[in-house]
Amino acid sequence: MGRLGLTEILVIVGIVILLFGGKKIPELMKGLGSGIKEFKNAAKDDQSAPAVKKEEETK
Numbered sequence: 001m002g003r004l005g006l007t008e009i010l011v012i013v014g015i016v017i018l019l020f021g022g023k024k025i026p027e028l029m030k031g032l033g034s035g036i037k038e039f040k041n042a043a044k045d046d047q048s049a050p051a052v053k054k055e056e057e058t059k
Contacts, residue, residue, distance in 0.1 A: 020028060
């Protein structure tokens with residue numbers, strides 16, 4: 001329970017194709033990829049920000 005099998009994945013993919021059509025899916029994946037990239041960059045910037053603050057506090 002909670003794991004997706006091959007049948008469930010195929011049903012989900014089939015529904016997505018029916019809803020969005022074959023031509024719209026690459027655009028959706030491109031948008032999803034750029035969103036993930038922005039999220040990773042923001043997370044990386046957030047991790048480096050405290051180090052800068054610590055350096056400023058010691059001065």
